Amino acid sequence: MxxxxxYLLDETHIPKYWYNLAADLPAAAPPVLxxxxxxxxGPDDLAPLFPMELIMQEVATEREIPIxxxxxxxxxxxxxxxxxxxRRLEKxxxxxxxxxxxxxxxxxxxxxxxxxAVPQAFYNKQAGVKRLVTETGAGQWGSSLAFxxxxxxxxxxxxxxxxxxxxxxxxxxxxxxxGASCTPSPSNETQAxxxxxxxxxxxxGSLGIAISEAVEIAAQRDDTKYxxxxxxxHVLLHQTVVGQEAMAQMDxxxxxxxxxxxxxxxxxxxxxxxxPFLGAQLRGGKKVRIVAVEPAACPSLTRGQYAYDFGDTAHxxxxxxxxxxxxxxxxxxxxxxxxxxxxxxPLVSHIKQLGLIEAVAYHQTTCFDAxxxxxRAEGILPAPEANHAVKGAIDEALKCKAEGKSRTxxxxxxxxxxxxxxxxxxxxxxxxxxxxxxxxxxxxxLAGLPSVKAA
Numbered sequence: 001m002x003x004x005x006x007y008l009l010d011e012t013h014i015p016k017y018w019y020n021l022a023a024d025l026p027a028a029a030p031p032v033l034x035x036x037x038x039x040x041x042g043p044d045d046l047a048p049l050f051p052m053e054l055i056m057q058e059v060a061t062e063r064e065i066p067i068x069x070x071x072x073x074x075x076x077x078x079x080x081x082x083x084x085x086x087r088r089l090e091k092x093x094x095x096x097x098x099x100x101x102x103x104x105x106x107x108x109x110x111x112x113x114x115x116x117a118v119p120q121a122f123y124n125k126q127a128g129v130k131r132l133v134t135e136t137g138a139g140q141w142g143s144s145l146a147f148x149x150x151x152x153x154x155x156x157x158x159x160x161x162x163x164x165x166x167x168x169x170x171x172x173x174x175x176x177x178x179g180a181s182c183t184p185s186p187s188n189e190t191q192a193x194x195x196x197x198x199x200x201x202x203x204x205g206s207l208g209i210a211i212s213e214a215v216e217i218a219a220q221r222d223d224t225k226y227x228x229x230x231x232x233x234h235v236l237l238h239q240t241v242v243g244q245e246a247m248a249q250m251d252x253x254x255x256x257x258x259x260x261x262x263x264x265x266x267x268x269x270x271x272x273x274x275x276p277f278l279g280a281q282l283r284g285g286k287k288v289r290i291v292a293v294e295p296a297a298c299p300s301l302t303r304g305q306y307a308y309d310f311g312d313t314a315h316x317x318x319x320x321x322x323x324x325x326x327x328x329x330x331x332x333x334x335x336x337x338x339x340x341x342x343x344x345x346p347l348v349s350h351i352k353q354l355g356l357i358e359a360v361a362y363h364q365t366t367c368f369d370a371x372x373x374x375x376r377a378e379g380i381l382p383a384p385e386a387n388h389a390v391k392g393a394i395d396e397a398l399k400c401k402a403e404g405k406s407r408t409x410x411x412x413x414x415x416x417x418x419x420x421x422x423x424x425x426x427x428x429x430x431x432x433x434x435x436x437x438x439x440x441x442x443x444x445x446l447a448g449l450p451s452v453k454a455a
Contacts, residue, residue, distance in 0.1 A: 013080050017064035018240050019243070032319065033452065080245045083246055097408070102273060105383075115242065116144075135210030146158065161207060165184040190217060206329075230266025261389050262414075264344065266341050272412065295363075305323070307452070325342045326448055362391050370390045
């Protein structure tokens with residue numbers, strides 16, 4: 001038997017429901033506010049951006065949301081995804097810990113993102129939408145929505161953060177292969193983009209800016225809606241297929257995690273692996289330690305304020321209460337483009353405030369160290385974003401070694417690094433730097449948080 005053990009489910013184990021953590025929380029998350037009235041938004045406020053089915057999922061409180069059969073039919077192309085026991089990595093680390101990883105890189109787009117791209121495209125198609133517009137950082141979300149758009153016959157336009165647009169040309173090419181158009185952001189195609197470029201002609205871009213451009217375009221045409229790859233409740237909801245499958249696979253292995261680790265940018269892959277286990281804990285099940293790992297150059301959970309803020313730079317979106325670095329904050333251009341967002345998902349932020357999860361931040365070179373070690377032991381090259389989860393899991397395993405204790409560690413390997421080879425070339429060439437954010441810019445961004453009465 002191979003030293004790396006794989007736990008596979010068959011298609012009958014593809015979840016039939018998405019799991020909604022809101023049903024089991026000890027306290028409800030703060031409401032989303034209209035920036036004009038400062039009152040909770042209603043479905044009509046979100047209708048220009050999203051189809052009603054997604055809006056209702058955004059505010060749902062029931063524990064189980066049925067997955068439409070056409071969505072499950074597409075999921076069958078790669079789901080259930082495999083769970084691996086990382087025995088070779090355990091051997092390299094000489095740790096008594098048992099390390100498992102759920103591998104989402106088997107999807108057509110190479111990451112966890114199609115888990116939500118497919119249902120978003122499905123619901124928009126049902127609502128008669130012709131075109132979807134979105135933003136993307138590293139390109140995993142953009143390529144996933146392009147894939148889903150091709151399946152359901154939707155036109156897709158993607159605003160890609162400019163620094164990633166330049167760093168990751170193959171992600172761009174994948175989007176175009178699926179039929180989407182990809183524009184570097186900030187651009188001259190929107191008023192939001194023009195305003196940013198007028199201030200700084202060579203602006204590297206940010207997810208906040210790209211969101212502004214996408215939202216502006218979506219609001220201009222009745223046949224167009226906006227799609228988001230992370231942060232919002234319905235996106236996190238769709239990702240819970242990951243954790244549900246992992247629970248069944250851990251049961252096959254006769255094991256259960258003591259520690260769950262996930263990388264965090266907007267929060268979707270973290271929520272996907274964590275929420276089903278956390279829900280079981282909240283219903284009286286086994287307690288698990290949950291560790292969110294974020295980049296030190298964009299540390300929303302460990303350095304941001306828990307406050308109401310806009311999700312975009314041009315302030316076109318509603319206000320959500322989240323851990324934020326300020327909507328005008330522009331992180332440096334480190335390679336984990338999917339983690340360069342100024343805010344954390346409201347639900348992830350909420351459970352952090354409730355003390356249900358921990359958070360740590362790492363610089364990128366130590367994460368690449370971990371990713372290379374993992375690749376040489378397990379044979380899978382992680383995406384730069386996923387390297388943060390690998391680093392967190394390795395640190396937990398080394399703690400077990402130092403303490404002489406055996407614990408079971410589970411993490412989500414949310415995507416492969418096949419389109420990120422320039423990052424690895426830079427790493428091996430000694431060109432990868434640990435970039436620091438500008439403290440003065442952060443202070444200015446936080447000083448500009450909207451004034452909202454305690455909620």
